[in-house]
Amino acid sequence: MSFxxxxxxxxxxxxxxxxxxxxxxxxxxQMLRDALDDPSGIAGAHRLATIFTSxxxxxxxxxxxxxxxGTARALGWAPGAVSALKRNPDAQSADVLVAHGGEALKYLxxxxxxxxxxxxxxxxxxxxxxxxxxxxxxRWAIGRADAVVAISNAAAIEAVELLGVDPTIVHTxxxxxxxxxxxPIRRPRDAKPSLAFVGHxxxxxxxxxxxxxxxxxxxxxxxxxxxxxxxxxxxxxxxxRAETLGVTMLxxxxxxxxxxxxxxxxxxxxMREGEGMPGVLIEAAMSGxxxxxxxxxxxxxxxxxxxxxxxxGTSDFATLYNRVxxxxxxxxxxxxxxxxxxxxxxxxxxxxxxxxxxxxxxxxLGRPAMVGLDYxxxxxx
Numbered sequence: 001m002s003f004x005x006x007x008x009x010x011x012x013x014x015x016x017x018x019x020x021x022x023x024x025x026x027x028x029x030q031m032l033r034d035a036l037d038d039p040s041g042i043a044g045a046h047r048l049a050t051i052f053t054s055x056x057x058x059x060x061x062x063x064x065x066x067x068x069x070g071t072a073r074a075l076g077w078a079p080g081a082v083s084a085l086k087r088n089p090d091a092q093s094a095d096v097l098v099a100h101g102g103e104a105l106k107y108l109x110x111x112x113x114x115x116x117x118x119x120x121x122x123x124x125x126x127x128x129x130x131x132x133x134x135x136x137x138x139r140w141a142i143g144r145a146d147a148v149v150a151i152s153n154a155a156a157i158e159a160v161e162l163l164g165v166d167p168t169i170v171h172t173x174x175x176x177x178x179x180x181x182x183x184p185i186r187r188p189r190d191a192k193p194s195l196a197f198v199g200h201x202x203x204x205x206x207x208x209x210x211x212x213x214x215x216x217x218x219x220x221x222x223x224x225x226x227x228x229x230x231x232x233x234x235x236x237x238x239x240x241r242a243e244t245l246g247v248t249m250l251x252x253x254x255x256x257x258x259x260x261x262x263x264x265x266x267x268x269x270x271m272r273e274g275e276g277m278p279g280v281l282i283e284a285a286m287s288g289x290x291x292x293x294x295x296x297x298x299x300x301x302x303x304x305x306x307x308x309x310x311x312x313g314t315s316d317f318a319t320l321y322n323r324v325x326x327x328x329x330x331x332x333x334x335x336x337x338x339x340x341x342x343x344x345x346x347x348x349x350x351x352x353x354x355x356x357x358x359x360x361x362x363x364x365l366g367r368p369a370m371v372g373l374d375y376x377x378x379x380x381x
Contacts, residue, residue: 011044011362014094014115016085018103019054020061022231022252023200024279025122028175029100030059035178035355047090051081051107058254063090078107085111096362099145102138109144116365119145121155123276124297125162139163146365149173149358152277152298171361174301175279176354177286179346184288184338185261193328194225196263196289198256198280199270201232208238209269213321214245222328227263229253256280260287264334265327268293272314277301282349285309285341290334292323302349308341 013036017029029048036046049063052073065084072078085091085107094115099105105119119142142148142163148170150156156172159165197210207228214226228242229250242249253259260266266284268291277298284291285302291309293299294316303309310323327334 010042011095012093013044013046013096013098013362014063014090015046015048015098015100016091016104016108017048017050017059017061017100019052020050020056020059021054022058022254022256025101026059027256028122028177028279029120031176031178031351032355032358033062035176035351036358044095047094049088049090051084051104052078063088081107082110085113091115096365098149102141105145106137106141109141116146117144118147118149118361118365121148121150121159121276123151123274124155124158124272125274145169147171147361149361150276151175152301154297155276171357173354173357173361174349175277175282175298176349176351177279177282177345178351179286179342181257182260182283182286184342187262187264192223192225193264193331193334194227194262195265195267195324196226196259196284197228197230197267197269198253198259198284199230199268201230201235201238203234204271204273205230205232206269206271207234208241209317209320210267211238211241211245211247212317213267213324214247216321217324217328218245220325222325224328227259229256229259256283257287260284260289263287263289264338265289265324266291266293267320267324268299269317269320270294270296270314272296275299281309282345285345286349288338288342290327290337290341292320292327294320302345304340304344308337308344 015029015033017026033046033048038044047062048059050061051065052067052069065088067078067081067084091113097108097113097115098118098120099108100120101122108117142165148159148165150159150170150172153172156170159170160167197207199205201207227248231252239249260283266289268281275296281291281293281302291303293303293311294314295311303311305311312319
């Protein structure tokens with residue numbers, strides 16, 4: 001993957017997310033900001049802004065617009081968000097604005113700010129998108145972007161073929177994480193193997209599948225530890241069942257780094273809807289946890305099936321369970337896969353690599369020589 005060279009110039013970039021949430025997309029935006037920002041200020045600044053008020057979670061944003069949630073946002077449009085963006089001096093002065101996700105995009109494109117607009121497409125839309133009332137609005141909003149950065153090949157193809165984006169402005173830049181932050185710890189070889197789930201407690205993430213795995217393993221006599229982290233609308237029923245199964249339930253957890261470093265097997269049972277390239281799988285791989293994951297968009301670019309983890313069909317619970325059993329039954333194979341997974345994640349998904357690609361793209365925006373990458377180009381083959 002290559003970008004055209006661009007003359008160095010000061011570039012101020014504002015990264016915008018909807019709210020401070022303990023979610024993979026928000027953590028990814030924060031890490032990207034941290035990797036790109038120049039503390040000296042010579043090359044410019046990368047700042048992170050949140051639109052809506054929320055309890056502090058993981059972001060430590062530089063700019064908080066403080067728009068209050070309410071009925072308007074629940075109905076799909078909060079006009080106060082546009083006004084807040086227009087009034088904010090950081091948004092007005094930014095050379096480039098990056099909308100991380102569709103929620104941020106729809107407000108940024110209506111604010112008509114002077115800077116170039118990048119839409120960071122971090123997931124694919126759900127089935128039946130064409131029937132949604134918001135489909136036309138989404139296509140209109142994405143059409144206002146000067147560039148679209150898709151997080152995976154699947155997201156890039158969807159941008160062109162479903163959403164009608166000009167392929168010459170679609171760029172494919174993978175998720176990135178810092179291997180100096182996400183790293184394994186040395187666990188005693190006789191320690192019980194540990195399983196973990198990290199994700200939003202909601203239907204599309206299927207946390208109940210993790211509990212089904214735990215229940216069947218216990219019924220078959222396996223000795224292990226199991227932990228779940230995350231919050232969401234289904235938290236209470238999941239927590240109640242987790243307690244009966246002896247699963248440690250952390251809720252919204254500040255130390256995902258420590259949890260993953262102490263995990264042997266990471267179970268990712270998500271549905272396809274909303275996924276683009278789950279950053280938590282990169283975090284798990286860098287941390288030395290072997291993932292067993294449903295094959296949702298972007299996952300096949302992170303995991304080499306049978307080499308660095310296991311991929312299973314999105315409706316194939318039996319195989320998901322059996323792959324976890326394989327990793328419990330074959331600890332040496334599990335350790336070998338963990339080493340391979342970390343090495344591959346560092347080679348393809350480190351923040352240093354990803355930040356370099358973003359830096360070049362931001363520098364090129366607005367220049368006549370800027371060209372888009374082939375949206376079918378394979379990342380990290």
